[in-house]
Amino acid sequence: MMKKKKSNTIMGMAFFGPALVLLTIFLFIPMILTLVFSFTDYFALSPNLTHFVGFENYGKLFKDELFLQSFFNTVKFVLIILPCQGLGALGLALLINKVTHCKKYFKVAFFVPVVMSLAVVSTLWMQIYSPEGILNTILGNLGINAQPFIHSASQALPSIALMSVWQGVGYQMIIFLGGLQAINPALYEAAEMDHASSWQKFKDITLPELKPLCVFVFITVTIGAFRMIVQPMVMTGGGPSHSTYTMVYNIYETGTVNWEIGIASTMAIVFAIFVMILTVIQSILTRDKEDKHVNKKAKNG
Amino acid sequence: MKKIILESLILLLVMGFLTGCQGKKVSPGDVEGYDEGETYLSLWVHTIEDTPEGEAYKKSVEGFNEAYDGVYFADIEFIPRNDSGGGYSDKVNASVMSGGLPDVLTVDGPNVSAYAANGIIQPLAEIPEEEKAVYLESIIEQGTYDGKLYALGVLESSVGMYYNKDILEEAGIEVPDADHPWTWSEFLEILEQLKPIMAEKNGYALDMTFPVGEASIYYYAPFIWSNGGDLVSDDGLTVDGYFNSDANAETMEYFKTIVDNGYMSATPIEFLFESGRAAFKFDGAWEVNTIYTSYPDINLGVAPYVVSDNWDGGRYTPTGSWAYAASANTEHLEGATELVKWMSGVESGVYIWNLTKNLPSTYGAFEQIEIFRTDENYNALYNQLSTYGHPRPKTPVYPQVSTSFQQALEDIALGGMETKSALDKSVERINAKLERYVRE
Numbered sequence: 001m002m003k004k005k006k007s008n009t010i011m012g013m014a015f016f017g018p019a020l021v022l023l024t025i026f027l028f029i030p031m032i033l034t035l036v037f038s039f040t041d042y043f044a045l046s047p048n049l050t051h052f053v054g055f056e057n058y059g060k061l062f063k064d065e066l067f068l069q070s071f072f073n074t075v076k077f078v079l080i081i082l083p084c085q086g087l088g089a090l091g092l093a094l095l096i097n098k099v100t101h102c103k104k105y106f107k108v109a110f111f112v113p114v115v116m117s118l119a120v121v122s123t124l125w126m127q128i129y130s131p132e133g134i135l136n137t138i139l140g141n142l143g144i145n146a147q148p149f150i151h152s153a154s155q156a157l158p159s160i161a162l163m164s165v166w167q168g169v170g171y172q173m174i175i176f177l178g179g180l181q182a183i184n185p186a187l188y189e190a191a192e193m194d195h196a197s198s199w200q201k202f203k204d205i206t207l208p209e210l211k212p213l214c215v216f217v218f219i220t221v222t223i224g225a226f227r228m229i230v231q232p233m234v235m236t237g238g239g240p241s242h243s244t245y246t247m248v249y250n251i252y253e254t255g256t257v258n259w260e261i262g263i264a265s266t267m268a269i270v271f272a273i274f275v276m277i278l279t280v281i282q283s284i285l286t287r288d289k290e291d292k293h294v295n296k297k298a299k300n301g
Numbered sequence: 302m303k304k305i306i307l308e309s310l311i312l313l314l315v316m317g318f319l320t321g322c323q324g325k326k327v328s329p330g331d332v333e334g335y336d337e338g339e340t341y342l343s344l345w346v347h348t349i350e351d352t353p354e355g356e357a358y359k360k361s362v363e364g365f366n367e368a369y370d371g372v373y374f375a376d377i378e379f380i381p382r383n384d385s386g387g388g389y390s391d392k393v394n395a396s397v398m399s400g401g402l403p404d405v406l407t408v409d410g411p412n413v414s415a416y417a418a419n420g421i422i423q424p425l426a427e428i429p430e431e432e433k434a435v436y437l438e439s440i441i442e443q444g445t446y447d448g449k450l451y452a453l454g455v456l457e458s459s460v461g462m463y464y465n466k467d468i469l470e471e472a473g474i475e476v477p478d479a480d481h482p483w484t485w486s487e488f489l490e491i492l493e494q495l496k497p498i499m500a501e502k503n504g505y506a507l508d509m510t511f512p513v514g515e516a517s518i519y520y521y522a523p524f525i526w527s528n529g530g531d532l533v534s535d536d537g538l539t540v541d542g543y544f545n546s547d548a549n550a551e552t553m554e555y556f557k558t559i560v561d562n563g564y565m566s567a568t569p570i571e572f573l574f575e576s577g578r579a580a581f582k583f584d585g586a587w588e589v590n591t592i593y594t595s596y597p598d599i600n601l602g603v604a605p606y607v608v609s610d611n612w613d614g615g616r617y618t619p620t621g622s623w624a625y626a627a628s629a630n631t632e633h634l635e636g637a638t639e640l641v642k643w644m645s646g647v648e649s650g651v652y653i654w655n656l657t658k659n660l661p662s663t664y665g666a667f668e669q670i671e672i673f674r675t676d677e678n679y680n681a682l683y684n685q686l687s688t689y690g691h692p693r694p695k696t697p698v699y700p701q702v703s704t705s706f707q708q709a710l711e712d713i714a715l716g717g718m719e720t721k722s723a724l725d726k727s728v729e730r731i732n733a734k735l736e737r738y739v740r741e
Contacts, residue, residue, distance in 0.1 A: 044394040045419035131568045151568040237513030257700050
């Protein structure tokens with residue numbers, strides 16, 4: 001008995017070992033190094049002159065206008081993306097669930113942008129948004145003046161967010177669709193017997209049943225949106241006037257273009273802590289509600 | 302027993318990872334063509350092998366190995382580089398720390414100062430004056446930092462002020478010769494005259510944008526120089542009083558005038574010039590080849606770059622591109638210098654032109670390529686480059702100067718920001734980056 005347990009452990013280690021080695025080299029060590037570098041003035045071109053500077057980088061960062069701007073740009077982007085993509089995906093899933101013909105076609109049509117590379121999608125939308133592009137031509141026919149879209153400081157970020165929603169919404173839609181199909185039809189039948197309206201059915205059956213999925217979508221969309229870099233890199237270069245300059249873009253440029261690995265590491269750490277806190281808050285908020293929901297159910301039962 | 306085998310397997314795996322990361326030592330016979338008695342020189346270039354540029358470098362290296370058979374052997378490694386500059390520079394940065402730099406590497410012109418100031422590259426071995434004289438003056442100047450020659454370019458580049466001959470003829474405008482360019486005020490009059498004509502064609506007098514990236518400083522810094530201004534001090538360590546000088550404020554306001562008067566579109570429109578809807582366009586030398594091959598309907602001319610009313614006749618037009626330099630790690634400086642000279646020499650320049658249509662860097666190469674005498678547009682670009690070429694600012698914080706310039710230009714000309722405060726803000730940002738060089 002004892003011997004078997006031991007050999008199990010060894011087998012387990014054998015399977016886990018290679019992954020652990022890779023994770024250590026490519027994830028854990030870099031993470032620790034980033035933390036260490038964030039307290040130094042490490043400059044990529046002269047690593048020999050690196051000193052520990054304590055919290056100096058952190059102090060500098062919060063006085064850096066550009067850092068704050070890129071931070072708020074990212075938050076703004078998340079705030080646009082989150083409701084649009086979450087509700088959009090839910091809406092599409094409900095629609096497709098109702099559709100009787102060509103269901104497969106719609107599923108594929110909405111999912112296709114997800115499998116396209118972000119760089120390709122960005123290039124495509126640059127054409128759509130261009131001053132004489134298709135969108136402005138349509139607007140012109142409707143009697144609306146041409147809009148600058150990605151070339152204006154006020155419209156660039158929303159334009160990119162809109163495009164990102166279009167690109168990403170199909171993925172969450174499929175998740176919701178799976179959730180909808182897994183709901184027990186008996187619940188709806190019972191509701192119909194009680195003469196429930198469609199809104200009541202949606203509110204009291206569909207939404208509660210989809211709750212765990214909503215939490216999942218909420219968190220993944222948030223984290224995904226925080227990571228935005230490709231779209232502004234391809235479409236605007238962070239401009240105009242840094243209106244589309246995001247955190248990750250800033251980290252990348254500080255580290256590779258300006259060679260300031262120390263400051264870039266500090267940014268990465270601050271950013272990681274921020275996202276972590278946010279995720280914890282999100283999961284606490286959503287978990288609480290779920291518990292209440294269960295309690296209520298138990299009481300009613 | 303099993304446990305021991307498994308444990309040793311895991312250990313082996315870890316060892317494999319660790320040793321795999323260590324630099325390789327090459328001995329004769331390991332690489333094809335590397336024979337006993339030859340000095341091994343490693344070489345990094347910033348492009349992949351399959352591009353025309355990579356092909357040109359490969360041909361140059363083959364020529365070097367043939368010419369120096371029995372003395373040197375150069376081993377070229379192609380390192381991909383993406384549009385925003387990553388890839389190649391990441392590898393260089395990583396090697397600075399781990400000590401794996403090659404003997405010779407390519408460096409982008411504006412980065413020569415930063416690499417030299419941080420001791421990544423070292424001054425080349427003594428090169429006789431007559432060999433130096435082969436290179437365009439702008440190339441020597443670009444490669445010089447703190448009075449020493451560090452790098453020699455194989456590519457040179459320039460920006461042309463292109464015009465549509467048919468449109469200018471229609472408007473009855475004569476283009477001046479290279480030594481008497483239009484001044485800013487003359488140019489404004491011409492733009493005013495062209496405005497109604499171009500409006501009829503649903504276009505603009507100027508096809509001009511202030512894009513994010515290197516293009517803005519490259520195209521428009523000449524306006525700064527011809528107005529007697531500068532972006533950094535001569536030693537590259539001071540910007541206050543240079544970047545935000547009154548002369549530069551005047552230059553920035555000139556761009557604002559162009560935008561405000563509607564001589565250019567505030568939002569970039571693609572292919573404005575190429576579709577015959579703009580009279581002028583600033584663009585790299587490659588534009589000539591693009592127009593010739595893809596837009597044969599456009600009757601292209603190269604006008605001399607406009608100058609400030611205060612121009613003193615000095616050098617002011619854009620130059621600069623990738624160059625070869627010897628790394629600080631090399632133990633064979635003589636050999637590395639020979640390789641740098643060869644890779645940037647006349648023959649290599651001719652390859653570059655033939656394969657990529659990029660301008661070469663030596664007088665000899667220009668002489669060998671007939672089109673620079675027979676084609677008036679190429680000839681104009683060559684003359685502009687050799688007579689008026691001015692290198693970009695030489696400072697270790699060049700990346701910050703470049704982004705700040707674009708930012709200020711955009712804020713002032715398009716964003717309506719107050720000129721002096723926009724320039725002062727840039728100075729503040731650049732100063733923050735200069736700190737590390739000034740404090741020592």
